[in-house]
Amino acid sequence: MSNKGDTSAPLLAGRDLVKAHGRTRALCGASVDLRAGEILAVTGTSGSGKSTLLHCLAGIVRPDQGSVAYDGQRLDRLPEKRLSELRRSDFGVVFQFGQLIPELTAFDNVALPLMLAGASRTEARSRAGEWLERFGVLGQQELRPGEMSGGQAQRVSLARALVTGPKVVFADEPTGALDSLASEQVMTALTHTARESGTAVLLITHDAQVAAYADREVRLSDGATVAAEVTA
């Protein structure tokens, strides 16, 4: 789906975000809109502030200045408990290294978020199976993360991120540790599934070929969005 020229209100909006880590300013006034169902790539060189931007937009850290609005709520002002609930119910996160629980099988890794959200074991297992199948890794369901290839483990991570039906998936360099073909499988699976389910994706990447899976791109330079490309 392309959202070019879409003037609808953004689902998630970061405005004039500033965030410092100690004396280093990671974000210096970045602004980003993510619309419902949109796949947006955030690109930039190492140290340009991409991951810090993701952390602010996902409510993982609070910005020092600026605002983050999600579905009409100011995330940067929500109490921690409410923020935590919202992250669990509405957001999914995938990192470069999937951060699956190493002691659990693929199946249990995907079923776990559902059980934490109150689903019965039977329901969780049924839905986990469906999502592993959608990402083409049902055959690996009884394997632990260390027994899978990087691409398989990352597809399990995607299944885990999407199994709860989030409105937004944040993916931080999801293919950074993969070769080009495994990267293609992961990106195809992520974008096809997100488009089918209407899930918005904020994709952090330094790789233009990965960014090309998105509907549009926002580029960061020295912690600020490059103005000419925000509305590309």
Next chain:
Amino acid sequence: MSTRHILLGLLKAGPSHGYDLKRRHDERFPQARPLAYGQVYTTLQRLVRDGLAEVDGTDADGGPERTLYRSTQAGAHELARWAGEIAAPAPFVANEIFAKVVVSILADGDPAAYLRAQRAAHMERMRELTAVKTAPHSDLATVLSADYALNHLDADLRWINTTAARLTHLTAEVDTA
């Protein structure tokens, strides 16, 4: 790209006429410029002149009569030689993007603005190619062709990014001098 060798390769599947060769070429190389009929027939005549192909009768098939061509033994050898020949890892220094940036620096223009606009155009094309490549039921020729174009555009983009960063540093140095 060597049209004569590509036509020889297509003739490997069996005798064919110019119209069919053009159609198969355009299907096999969807990202390339479509072949002009005139170019196909001129190339076929040169292949015959050089002994690499020969006329194999005519085929009417209910329509106008068309000359069929087939590859010769010499054509098969030439195709094998060309297919195994290493292409020169060319320095690509004559690229238009490179030339525009250099001229822009020399003429006191705005190379950074040009690079940003060029980068956006490259990304747009890469999004189109990615959509083509990942569409359900894309055939192998389409995927390989899109991969090839994507990797070359990506190489351009890396150069664009590096050059943009160099221009920024250069400007910073000038400003603080």
